[in-house]
Amino acid sequence: MAVAVESAYRAIRDGIVSGVYQPGDHLTAQDLAAASGVSRTPVREAMRRLHAEGLIRVIPNRGAFVASLDETDIHKIYDLRVVLEGYAAEAASRSADDRQIEALQALADQLGEMVSDPATLDLDLVAANNNSFHRLLVAAADNARLETALASIVEAPLVLRTFRRYSLEELQRSASQHRELVKALRAHDGLWARSVMTSHILAGRDALLKSLEPPPG
Template structure:
């Protein structure tokens, strides 16, 4: 009897998170715009407590900034934010891939293949949300295989804070398909136990993701990306 309120609370919280994330990614909520607690409370028929909890999580993911006496507003993103995030991500994940290349078991490699096959299906379906979730599984597997707990902790903290950037990058036209191709090359490097190649691929593909996102930010509504920029990811 006591479990039902908890389960309902969690479900509503997830709905709030999804609603705000999608509104920000689709441009319905603009940078600097206030996200009103009363409107959400009325829409979902709940108190403001779960809404504030959702706001805290969204702040940790880079979607919102919670300002004292003003409330939650959509966080602004700059080209510098993108450049700095992807520069650090490329270094840390590239290093993890270099170490993992000598440590991944055959079972790990088969799991990476399975995950990437799932990603290919999700890309065909245009399912960005589930692609994002499964994409995280791919990267976490080889990062964990590196066997460096501090490195894993650093990467997890970094990517959590910039989930918004990563989701925005994967949402761009053609980006999911390119990610699948990138993963195929990375798996090949892992099978060859070529740490230098794995490092190069992971680092370059992270950098390309940042470049594509910066270009999309510079164009109207962030919907059009030149094929030449995307093609560079395929040619890595």
């Protein structure tokens, strides 16, 4: 049962993150069971988990829907990210070990290469690299409660797909900020690390908000 629940959870979550299931889409256990190849019982359990994480909204007497975010939601999410990930960066500057710093450096270098040439740009790889970088930095802060607090915030569908809304210049700026964060960690400078992370998160928020504006005219 646990394996089936995990399989259903991953299949549905991946569908939300990739955009197969769009914000506002109605999700039924029957359809999801057919798509994920498991029975409806583990799908319902997976849906409860996704609801708890904020990826799905359950409306009484109507059913389950992929969560939608408006401008107010985005501001609230990114305000929390500034506080929590800013703290994570500062904490990591004190607790990150050499292995973690080198792994972060490798990810930052890879991201820089990924966004250097628009002809070879792969946004799926960019997003995966970015997610790995942020997860590792939070892990380096060595605070399990912080990881739990951040999990549902950074899993919001629009947040996960932010990179798909960036211009090339914004992607390159983000890569530069990753490299600067690693420099701050190497220097064990918590204020520097927090400052860079704050700028990084706010830049992501602004890019996301800008992408949601209606086209002119």
